[in-house]
Amino acid sequence: SQTIHQWPATLVQPVGSPLSLECTVEGTSNPNLYWYRQAAGRGLQLLFYSVGIGQISSEVPQNLSASRPQDRQFILSSKKLLLSDSGFYLCAWTGVDETQYFGPGTRLLVL
């Protein structure tokens, strides 16, 4: 069966520091992968999606970037965090039925 992992689970970072969040998927090959952010009390905002290694589409201009160095690895990064980057970051992959399955998420607080 397929599983999706994210780490860390929780992160507190100062403004201006770098960020690296990692997501890995097991039990499937060549999945479509997604990064979402959910701010407090708000809906899920799609940040990036990837259909294959090295292929990244950005949905909104922002302070973040994404990379897919391996088939089942998706990384979200920032060189300098802003206060507005705080939120709940979710990685997801798509099954053959278009359904998206989410990882447990990383809760990021920028101070």
Next chain:
Amino acid sequence: RKEVEQDPGPFNVPEGATVAFNCTYSNSASQSFFWYRQDCRKEPKLLMSVYSSGNEDGRFTAQLNRASQYISLLIRDSKLSDSATYLCVVNPGGGNKLTFGTGTQLKVEL
């Protein structure tokens, strides 16, 4: 107009009640529809897909009305454990990008 709109609630209902949520979507070409459930501080999890003919899974029934561009979720015999936020999700273009509503909060009380 938002692509997917939901009443944020909260809907406070007693245990055993029947409760229904609606969700409207703006893109008439939308291909597929889902309901997800999100517990507090957790990731969203698929509750059920919504088919044109409607579908039922135990106490949960989902309906699609393409003419009026809305989907609904009916929960019968509500349990305390049904308390969560229910997200309406639409695939607007037939690709693999989904649009999520902001969710409807349900609180089931004793």
